[in-house]
Amino acid sequence: MSRGERKALEPGTILFREGDPAYKCYLVLSGRLKLAKLHEQGKEAIIRYIGPGEITAATAVFKEKEYPVTSEAIGDTDVIGWNKHTMMEIMLAYPPLAVSMLGIAVERLDELQDRYLELSAEQVERRIARSLLRIMKQSGCRSEDGIAIDFPLSRQDLADYTGTTLYTVSRTLSAWEKRGWIKSKREHITICDPHSLVTYAEHY
Amino acid sequence: MSRGERKALEPGTILFREGDPAYKCYLVLSGRLKLAKLHEQGKEAIIRYIGPGEITAATAVFKEKEYPVTSEAIGDTDVIGWNKHTMMEIMLAYPPLAVSMLGIAVERLDELQDRYLELSAEQVERRIARSLLRIMKQSGCRSEDGIAIDFPLSRQDLADYTGTTLYTVSRTLSAWEKRGWIKSKREHITICDPHSLVTYAEHY
DNA sequence: CGACGCATTGACAGGGCTCAATTTAAGTGG
């Protein structure tokens, strides 16, 4: 059985690009990847941030597929990749892996369905709140002031994740900071009062 | 091996509701199901229409899950459902099924990612065009005037699928009808000139 | 210290949602 190919990525490295033929499926060992879809005029939609233990490019398991997203390393990131034949062999030989991957795909589909509903039915500020909470759940870590997002996240990034503009994000975060819900430095956000944010996101 | 439980659904029947405990996974034998997520105030986001040969509720394979969407029969619809234990047993005993379900989940994830990008980056009229084309590809059938969508689809439905309002859809379709791109009767749309619509959706 | 990139804030405008009034068409029952 193949041991996989390891890669050490520097910040900003593109692991694979949307539209490229999908050869390999990757597991993040350390660091963080940004998965995003690009649109003309530099706009992009961030689909997901993934960290250690998470996989991406399950698409690569199937024949003649292209990567549906672009994957970029946020900080120094280590990944291990397996090619499609290897993946297929292992899954067929060891069914629980296939089932487990199905579970992951279904989970991500559910999450994206949630976000799709939000994007089509809710106003920006509430969507920003939900985005922040979602990223917090997935990549938050305790700090003295509250729960900090442990990788660089600019206003533009949060806008791309939420489906809005950096200006709206900036205005909104400023307001929340005045209320003491969050603290922020350049490219870093700490949620001080998650509960208020949840109430804000859910109450109408 | 279980033969599964068959059900014949009348138009409008809810097969399962978002949030209900997910016991069964379903395959459509004939007819059509609308998969949608509901939001307060009656708004809804249509995730997908599925027809014969397509499955839904793969979520039900995994423990302690709830249906992430509501599933409603559009016309008279026959489905067959298997419970989670049966599904799991079969997938473990016969790995190609698990792999095939993974393929379906990944494909739907990719499609939803596309739609997510569109929703966050494109203007309504272009999104309506893409929605119509997508539904056409999935449920279109040849007719004398062009390609007809073979199930009742109201302005409201198309709006819920696109993430806009029925008013905007109505205005847009009226304009396209004047240009001869489509024809429409109450709850029925025929695309007469798919090529123009594609150009419109893609050219900017 | 200068330069570059991120963030903030104000002013403005426009795309598309909201609301209301009609029109059209499909059923339904006598």
Add this chain to the structure above:
DNA sequence: CCACTTAAATTGAGCCCTGTCAATGCGTCG
């Protein structure tokens, strides 16, 4: 077959949310 009912579709007018553009501030790094 026609009157009646009901739901879908159309269309106009107004306004608001939020995107756009521009100017400035600020923090970081070479």
